[in-house]
Amino acid sequence: MENLLDLNFLIESFPAIVSRLPITIGIAVGSLVLSLFIGVFTALIKIYKVPVLSVISSIYVSFIRGTPLLVQIYLVFYGIPKIIYFLQIEYGWLQSADVNSIAPEVYALLAFSVNLGAYLSETIRSAIESVDRGQFEAAKAIGMSPTAMMLKIIFPQALAVAIPNLGNMFISTIKDTSLVFIIGVVDIMGQAKILGSRGLAFFEVYIAVSIVYWILCIIVERVLVKIEKRARRYERGIAA
Amino acid sequence: MIKLENIHKYYDSQHVLKGINLEVSKGEIVSILGPSGSGKSTLLRCINFLEQPTSGIVEIGGKRVDVESASKADVFALRTSTGMVFQQYNLFKNLTVLDNVMIGLTSVKQLKKDEAKKKSLDILERVGLTNRLNHYPAQLSGGQQQRVGIARALALNPEVLLFDEPTSSLDPELVDEVLATIRSVAATGKTMFIVTHELQFAREISDRVIFMEDGVIVEEGTPEQLFTQPKAERTKQFLSKASRNK
Numbered sequence: 333m334e335n336l337l338d339l340n341f342l343i344e345s346f347p348a349i350v351s352r353l354p355i356t357i358g359i360a361v362g363s364l365v366l367s368l369f370i371g372v373f374t375a376l377i378k379i380y381k382v383p384v385l386s387v388i389s390s391i392y393v394s395f396i397r398g399t400p401l402l403v404q405i406y407l408v409f410y411g412i413p414k415i416i417y418f419l420q421i422e423y424g425w426l427q428s429a430d431v432n433s434i435a436p437e438v439y440a441l442l443a444f445s446v447n448l449g450a451y452l453s454e455t456i457r458s459a460i461e462s463v464d465r466g467q468f469e470a471a472k473a474i475g476m477s478p479t480a481m482m483l484k485i486i487f488p489q490a491l492a493v494a495i496p497n498l499g500n501m502f503i504s505t506i507k508d509t510s511l512v513f514i515i516g517v518v519d520i521m522g523q524a525k526i527l528g529s530r531g532l533a534f535f536e537v538y539i540a541v542s543i544v545y546w547i548l549c550i551i552v553e554r555v556l557v558k559i560e561k562r563a564r565r566y567e568r569g570i571a572a
Numbered sequence: 573m574i575k576l577e578n579i580h581k582y583y584d585s586q587h588v589l590k591g592i593n594l595e596v597s598k599g600e601i602v603s604i605l606g607p608s609g610s611g612k613s614t615l616l617r618c619i620n621f622l623e624q625p626t627s628g629i630v631e632i633g634g635k636r637v638d639v640e641s642a643s644k645a646d647v648f649a650l651r652t653s654t655g656m657v658f659q660q661y662n663l664f665k666n667l668t669v670l671d672n673v674m675i676g677l678t679s680v681k682q683l684k685k686d687e688a689k690k691k692s693l694d695i696l697e698r699v700g701l702t703n704r705l706n707h708y709p710a711q712l713s714g715g716q717q718q719r720v721g722i723a724r725a726l727a728l729n730p731e732v733l734l735f736d737e738p739t740s741s742l743d744p745e746l747v748d749e750v751l752a753t754i755r756s757v758a759a760t761g762k763t764m765f766i767v768t769h770e771l772q773f774a775r776e777i778s779d780r781v782i783f784m785e786d787g788v789i790v791e792e793g794t795p796e797q798l799f800t801q802p803k804a805e806r807t808k809q810f811l812s813k814a815s816r817n818k
Contacts, residue, residue, distance in 0.1 A: 473654070474724065566708040
């Protein structure tokens with residue numbers, strides 16, 4: 333009898349796939365952290381209409397939105413070594429950098445940070461702009477510096493507004509990290525591919541890896557709900 | 573002492589303050605009346621640079637600032653020597669009642685946390701809200717929020733308090749508790765500017781009443797003078813209309 337699935341193979345592939353979770357999570361979380369900095373910086377440039385930089389920011393966001401992530405990953409992976417090499421030969425800069433020793437994970441992290449940063453900047457900008465003008469005025473009126481005002485009053489309120497969107501983008505990013513195998517990073521998807529071609533059982537391994545992604549995303553969603561509740565706790569109208 | 577000299581404010585080509593001169597001595601309570609669009613709120617907001625005045629001089633407690641050459645330090649000095657109470661309260665929504673009052677002390681005056689807390693508790697006691705310390709603004713009534721707003725403005729111990737229509741967004745039954753709080757602050761000898769539509773309150777609390785229209789001070793005097801024998805025709809019209817609407 334012909335079997336639809338080799339169940340044993342499917343089950344046995346889990347440990348190897350799960351062992352690569354740190355790579356997937358590392359790239360997703362690492363790029364979230366880096367992209368938050370990029371996103372806040374870019375958003376502030378646009379809000380304060382900083383000359384020159386705001387034009388560059390617009391081009392950056394437009395480019396990232398208008399090109400496929402896959403292409404962006406290739407651009408980083410092939411472009412950065414070439415640029416470093418060029419700078420070394422032409423200007424003698426970055427002599428200590430050994431292009432060949434940079435791990436592909438680093439390129440993946442960079443590419444995802446730059447990509448997510450562009451999307452986050454728009455979300456963060458609209459979240460900051462959604463904060464009531466009166467909050468800015470009250471902070472100014474008591475003499476708070478712009479930095480203190482942003483850190484203590486505006487960002488916490490903007491964050492509460494932005495979290496649902498940030499969460500969705502983060503979940504998309506987790507799934508998009510399945511692309512990193514193309515530059516040689518062995519994440520959970522890469523591991524699945526390797527196992528699949530070894531055992532010629534692709535259907536089985538892709539079922540296994542999809543289950544791993546699914547569970548991961550469910551856990552992340554749960555955590556996000558908790559974080560959102562905490563960030564919005566001050567909005568509840570009833571005494572705690 | 574507070575002195576405004578020839579304050580002008582333009583929004584683009586619109587001339588909203590047309591040379592305001594005002595001298596207020598320490599402890600004096602000045603109410604500013606006038607129809608909407610007369611520039612009274614703008615005047616208040618020019619004193620602490622929430623609006624940048626176009627020209628003129630602002631002087632508070634010996635600090636004299638020519639608005640056209642005001643530095644960041646000048647603006648900071650004016651803002652920390654004034655406390656503002658807003659029509660919409662504008663409490664920091666993400667902070668508790670206590671933190672709303674403390675934040676000026678910790679992040680502007682750089683006081684130690686326990687010292688700031690002690691001061692804040694004293695002030696919150698004066699506005700009668702020590703039982704709401706850990707509430708967020710959304711959990712308070714409008715009247716309570718505005719009393720926190722007054723406490724926050726008092727926290728930095730400013731030379732002058734600026735009230736921008738402090739009771740205009742309140743439900744009628746909550747107005748009295750806020751007016752009572754303002755009265756109790758007045759009794760401590762604080763200099764105050766009050767932009768208000770509460771004529772009776774202005775009459776009772778003020779040392780001086782100013783009537784503004786169209787960016788100029790039309791008339792000023794003691795409440796008695798202004799309310800019983802207004803000189804300018806416009807003041808008469810405004811007062812009779814406003815009291816009829818009551």
